[in-house]
Amino acid sequence: MKEMTYRDALRLGLQESMQADPTIVILGEEVGRYGGAYGVTKGLLQEFGEDWVRDTPISEEILVGAAVGAAMTGLRPVAELMYVDFITLAMDQLVNQAAKIRYMFGGQISVPMMLRSQGGTGRSAAAQHSQSLEAWVMHTPGLHLAMPADATDAYVLIKHALTLADPVIFLEHKGLYAQSFPFNPESAPPWGRAKISRSGNDCSIICYSRMVQRSLEAAAQMAELGVQVEVVDLRTLHPLDMETVTKSVRKTGRVLVVTEDCLTAGVSAELSARITEENFEYLEEPVLRMAGEDIPIPVAPALEAASVPTNESIKQSILKLMRKK
Amino acid sequence: MISENSRLLYLQLLRIRTFEDRVGELFLQGGSAGTMLHLSIGEEAPAVGVAEAMEPRDSFTTHHRGHGIFLARGADPKRMLAEIAGKEAGYCRGKGGSMHIADRKLGHLGANAIVGGGIPHVVGAGLSYQLLKVPAVSVAFFGDGAMQQGNLYESMNLAALWKLPVLFVCINNQYGMGTRLDQASASLEFVKRAESFGLVGKEMSGLDVEEVKKEAMEILEMTREGKPAFMKIDCYRFHGHARKDKSPYRDQNEEAEGRKKDPLKFQADRLLEQGVSVSEMDSWHKKVADEMDEALNFALETQEPVLNSMFEDVYAPNLTHPESVGSRIDRALYSDILLGDSR
Numbered sequence: 001m002k003e004m005t006y007r008d009a010l011r012l013g014l015q016e017s018m019q020a021d022p023t024i025v026i027l028g029e030e031v032g033r034y035g036g037a038y039g040v041t042k043g044l045l046q047e048f049g050e051d052w053v054r055d056t057p058i059s060e061e062i063l064v065g066a067a068v069g070a071a072m073t074g075l076r077p078v079a080e081l082m083y084v085d086f087i088t089l090a091m092d093q094l095v096n097q098a099a100k101i102r103y104m105f106g107g108q109i110s111v112p113m114m115l116r117s118q119g120g121t122g123r124s125a126a127a128q129h130s131q132s133l134e135a136w137v138m139h140t141p142g143l144h145l146a147m148p149a150d151a152t153d154a155y156v157l158i159k160h161a162l163t164l165a166d167p168v169i170f171l172e173h174k175g176l177y178a179q180s181f182p183f184n185p186e187s188a189p190p191w192g193r194a195k196i197s198r199s200g201n202d203c204s205i206i207c208y209s210r211m212v213q214r215s216l217e218a219a220a221q222m223a224e225l226g227v228q229v230e231v232v233d234l235r236t237l238h239p240l241d242m243e244t245v246t247k248s249v250r251k252t253g254r255v256l257v258v259t260e261d262c263l264t265a266g267v268s269a270e271l272s273a274r275i276t277e278e279n280f281e282y283l284e285e286p287v288l289r290m291a292g293e294d295i296p297i298p299v300a301p302a303l304e305a306a307s308v309p310t311n312e313s314i315k316q317s318i319l320k321l322m323r324k325k
Numbered sequence: 326m327i328s329e330n331s332r333l334l335y336l337q338l339l340r341i342r343t344f345e346d347r348v349g350e351l352f353l354q355g356g357s358a359g360t361m362l363h364l365s366i367g368e369e370a371p372a373v374g375v376a377e378a379m380e381p382r383d384s385f386t387t388h389h390r391g392h393g394i395f396l397a398r399g400a401d402p403k404r405m406l407a408e409i410a411g412k413e414a415g416y417c418r419g420k421g422g423s424m425h426i427a428d429r430k431l432g433h434l435g436a437n438a439i440v441g442g443g444i445p446h447v448v449g450a451g452l453s454y455q456l457l458k459v460p461a462v463s464v465a466f467f468g469d470g471a472m473q474q475g476n477l478y479e480s481m482n483l484a485a486l487w488k489l490p491v492l493f494v495c496i497n498n499q500y501g502m503g504t505r506l507d508q509a510s511a512s513l514e515f516v517k518r519a520e521s522f523g524l525v526g527k528e529m530s531g532l533d534v535e536e537v538k539k540e541a542m543e544i545l546e547m548t549r550e551g552k553p554a555f556m557k558i559d560c561y562r563f564h565g566h567a568r569k570d571k572s573p574y575r576d577q578n579e580e581a582e583g584r585k586k587d588p589l590k591f592q593a594d595r596l597l598e599q600g601v602s603v604s605e606m607d608s609w610h611k612k613v614a615d616e617m618d619e620a621l622n623f624a625l626e627t628q629e630p631v632l633n634s635m636f637e638d639v640y641a642p643n644l645t646h647p648e649s650v651g652s653r654i655d656r657a658l659y660s661d662i663l664l665g666d667s668r
Contacts, residue, residue, distance in 0.1 A: 023456075023457070025452070025456060051456060052456070054487075056483070057479075057482060057483065057486070059479045059482065059483065061445065061475065061476045061479050062445050062448060062476060062479035062480050062482070062483050064445075065444070065445020065446060065448065065449065065476060065479075065480070066445055066446075066448045066449035066452060066480075066483060067449060068445065068446055068449055069434065069445060069446030069447060069448055069449020069450045069451075069452070069453075069463070070449035070450065070452045070453050071449070072434055072446060072449070072450065073384065073434070073449065073450040073453035073454070073463075074453045074457050074459075075449075075452065075453045075456060075457070077449070092439055092442060092476075093442075093445060093476075096439050096442060097437075097439075097442060097443075097446070101435065102638050102639070102640070102641065103420055103638045103639055104417060104420055104421040104425040104427075104435070105416075105417045105420075105421055105425065105427040105429075105435060106415070106416065106417035106418035106419075106420050106421060106638060107418065107637065107638035108416075108417070108427060108428065108429045109427060109429050109434070109435070110641060141639050142639055142640070144640075164641070165640075165641035166640050166641050
């Protein structure tokens, strides 16, 4: 089967989308001449020209705000924030403007823009370059949120997102860019549907982004111990595919939610509460959560690695859930 | 010799003033949705002068004191008052209200209740016009309060850097809510701030609507060619910040002096000098009062939104995917502009 890196899949998705839609303009910090801090937009300036692949000042509020205004008036901007941590500087434009314009204005005005960024740990980039801030986005009605876990989804999700009429926050993972994955776009479920990345009957892991990979590795180890773990990759957090989640939960009766964002009031809290409310009578055990520690991300590699779920800690949680510890 | 321009400008000023009076009545009758009503009485000339200098294709954003600007750009007072009353027939189906009124068809990209919140949007609109080759300008209207917001300067920088057709209009009414401008701003040299980014800058009085229109026309001509500009237009806010605010923070003498700078009276005097008779002027007043009374009645009588509509418009209704570029552009703003080979 064909293989592709996560980074190349994103670039291919962007490139093909731009070829299909002449109103797509890429705006961002270092997206043009530099080729993107993580290399995703490399070569696009040469193909589409500097009008359509625009380096912006390091000026996050206007970067996102201009994307909002451009989206309202005919363009489809793709704004890149180098690190999701910088979203704080653009929060008004994201939360009060992009997310609410359709609603406040009674459905008259669409904001078909994308805000691309990357988050997560793995490069010892410390507290202001390593966060997982998806809960903030998920907490805001009006935004779509995609978080691909592999190259195929990076490609199919970015291409679909660039046809939507509403703002999409597209969060990549810095630890995945250089990795190669099997690339098979025909196999991908549609936008808004989760996928069963590994099938099993004994317990379900609900996860997304890089935690899919770690969960799959933990699941493989559990298989050696005779426990069949089902891994559900959400792919998009809005829309959230509770149908697929529910089906898996009712099949296995045991659930572990694994996220990289910090535990308190995080995505894992929302998922756990919904799963419990909707499936209480099917659960053999309370829903367990594995998430990032409630600390700023430290720079020391050993501390950083220990601050988010690992293969080993996921495995330990499954053992606990199976009462085999 | 009575100038048609003078007469039209006066009528626009009068419509705004009368509209704002009806907004106050709506509030007193308990027909307004909430307490967030920010009247722009005293600020009519900057609104009318700049709005009249704009072309139909130009877009704009306003602040939370933007009733007058929208009206001057052609808004229907019925639908405006219905929106302020939180009714389904309002511009935004009763979801936006006074502070979030918008109309795509008139190029109104939205009033904004975040001080300075709409300013970056005109920069994005300017980028659309530049890249899609639309001969339009986007104008941001805001108050002196927004002069201390960082996004204004980020916006000015990008507009100048990319040579976008964007005009920034600061309607300086001297107060950011209850704080006088000189208590909020370390420097009052606003034009210098804009000029330091390479923008064309202009500071002027907002008393004479004809002067404002003339200046705005000259500036917009340059702006249309990709030279972004900034106008600071001084006036005085006759009333408090919001409907219930009696402005105890203001000196009574100052208020009395401020209200002498009345753009309506200034234009009326000009017309009387030109030979308009008092009875003719009275007939205009009567006509405008009738128009606004009708709008007020409409707002009071038209129906409330059905409850289920609260769930609509959070996201676009399910469209057939992928949507064609052409149909999206149609919905965006300019159905009459062909994309052609823009890229």
